[in-house]
Amino acid sequence: MPPSGLQASGLVVFRGERLVLDGVDLQCAPGGAVLLTGPNGAGKSTLLRVLAGLRAADAGSLSWNGIPVADDLLAHAGRVAYLGHQDALKPGLTLEENLQLACILGGGDLEAALAAVDLVPLRQVPARLLSAGQKRRAALARVLLLQAAIWLLDEPSLGLDRHAVGLLGELLSRHRAAGGLAVATTHVPLPLPDAAILALETVVTQDVLEPLA
Numbered sequence: 001m002p003p004s005g006l007q008a009s010g011l012v013v014f015r016g017e018r019l020v021l022d023g024v025d026l027q028c029a030p031g032g033a034v035l036l037t038g039p040n041g042a043g044k045s046t047l048l049r050v051l052a053g054l055r056a057a058d059a060g061s062l063s064w065n066g067i068p069v070a071d072d073l074l075a076h077a078g079r080v081a082y083l084g085h086q087d088a089l090k091p092g093l094t095l096e097e098n099l100q101l102a103c104i105l106g107g108g109d110l111e112a113a114l115a116a117v118d119l120v121p122l123r124q125v126p127a128r129l130l131s132a133g134q135k136r137r138a139a140l141a142r143v144l145l146l147q148a149a150i151w152l153l154d155e156p157s158l159g160l161d162r163h164a165v166g167l168l169g170e171l172l173s174r175h176r177a178a179g180g181l182a183v184a185t186t187h188v189p190l191p192l193p194d195a196a197i198l199a200l201e202t203v204v205t206q207d208v209l210e211p212l213a
């Protein structure tokens, strides 16, 4: 039987001339979670982008349920909800308008998503007037609306207050209970019980050791 979920093996990624990931392995089964930790520049965001299919690895393999992701990148895009550092909201559109596309793509319930992140009263407010934490909640609502099997979250609790971190924990636990999986980067504790930890290290190469040589 093929493995289920997301499997990455021996991922190697260069950014510019720099080797950022050097043979990284990751497995996450349905219902599971992986926390990516490591110092600034260790390659956590880079790895998330590779898992999302947003950039190809220079070597190694990435598969879903045992089938190479590269065989059908469009299908992979349809099973991924990716939360980057940017909240990707159009400042002139209302919160509700900003979430419409995710509603159409994923078929999620807008009312329920807004309630899940405690933003119902702000639905008609232009995104430019939202606080940083409110924008992060809106981006999480978008993740929810996509109804994707794979959540890839880059520092999802950035800017969230304690209450919102609790809401994030509930979203993650419902997603996992329904068979979804999550991979998240973080520098702070996240509400992801039983998550596997993948600690990335900065790859030390000759140019780092001898920058002036």
Ligand SMILES: Nc1ncnc2c1ncn2[C@@H]1O[C@H](COP(=O)(O)OP(=O)(O)OP(=O)(O)O)[C@@H](O)[C@H]1O
Pocket (backbone or CB within 6 Å): 015, 016, 018, 020, 038, 039, 040, 041, 042, 043, 044, 045, 046, 047, 185
């Ligand atoms: N567009 C780019 N071109 C070249 N190098 C890049 C680019 N983006 C990132 N890098 C480099 O890739 C390396 C990994 O960056 P990445 O953003 O994946 O790290 P990170 O672990 O997520 O860091 P942080 O904890 O600061 O968010 C860094 O050395 C960074 O300078």
